[in-house]
Structure formats: C-alpha cells, structure tokens
Amino acid sequence: MEYMKCVIRETLRMHPAGPLLAPRETTSSVKLGGYGIPDKTTVYINAWVIQRDPEFWEMPEDFLPERFENNKVNFNGQNFQFIPFGSGKRKCPGMAFGLATTEYMLANLLYWFDWKFTYK
Numbered sequence: 001m002e003y004m005k006c007v008i009r010e011t012l013r014m015h016p017a018g019p020l021l022a023p024r025e026t027t028s029s030v031k032l033g034g035y036g037i038p039d040k041t042t043v044y045i046n047a048w049v050i051q052r053d054p055e056f057w058e059m060p061e062d063f064l065p066e067r068f069e070n071n072k073v074n075f076n077g078q079n080f081q082f083i084p085f086g087s088g089k090r091k092c093p094g095m096a097f098g099l100a101t102t103e104y105m106l107a108n109l110l111y112w113f114d115w116k117f118t119y120k
C-alpha cells in the first residue's frame with residue numbers, strides 16, 4: 001500500500017492535474033531571478049516545471065516512485081518542489097477527497113484484475 005502511494009505521488013509530480021496553479025498577485029515589487037516584478041502584477045506558478053527541476057529532483061524526467069520512500073516531501077505545500085495541489089490559502093480544497101478516491105480506485109483495480117505483460 002505504501003508503494004502504491006509513492007506511485008501516486010510520482011505520477012502527480014510528473015503530471016500535475018493543474019500544471020499552472022491559480023494566478024497570484026504580487027503585493028509589492030520584488031526582484032526574482034534577476035527580473036524586476038512590479039507590485040500588483042499577476043503571476044502564474046508553473047508546477048509542471050518546478051516539479052521537474054533537476055535542482056530538486058535527481059533524474060527528474062524518469063518515473064521513479066522509490067524517490068518518495070522515506071522522503072519528507074508531502075502534499076501540504078510546505079515543500080515547494082512538490083505542489084501538485086498548490087499551497088497556502090489557495091490549496092485545492094478537494095485534495096484529501098481526490099487522493100482517497102485515487103488510492104481506493106487504484107487499489108481495487110490492482111486487486112480485482114489479473115495484470116499481465118504482453119510480449120510481441
């Protein structure tokens with residue numbers, strides 16, 4: 001069951017349901033990455049790019065569920081390298097329901113079907 005949760009996390013890391021998070025507005029002017037961003041500017045957070053950043057993830061283009069074993073990164077939005085549901089006040093309100101439903105459906109699929117590889 002724990003490995004299945006790692007598979008779900010890795011899937012959401014590589015393919016977030018909403019790759020662009022809800023737009024935010026800056027409250028003051030700020031300099032970010034050498035760029036000046038004036039106050040009251042609408043900015044979009046690209047979760048897809050953040051979650052594939054090699055600065056945070058080793059081999060970011062590879063599907064490796066094992067990376068979430070014994071890893072403290074979670075869905076709470078405190079670890080900004082993994083934000084498939086956003087963070088803070090604008091975090092997805094259906095996150096818990098969505099995760100529970102996904103775990104339930106995937107566990108049932110794995111339990112009730114006999115999965116086999118087909119070699120051609």
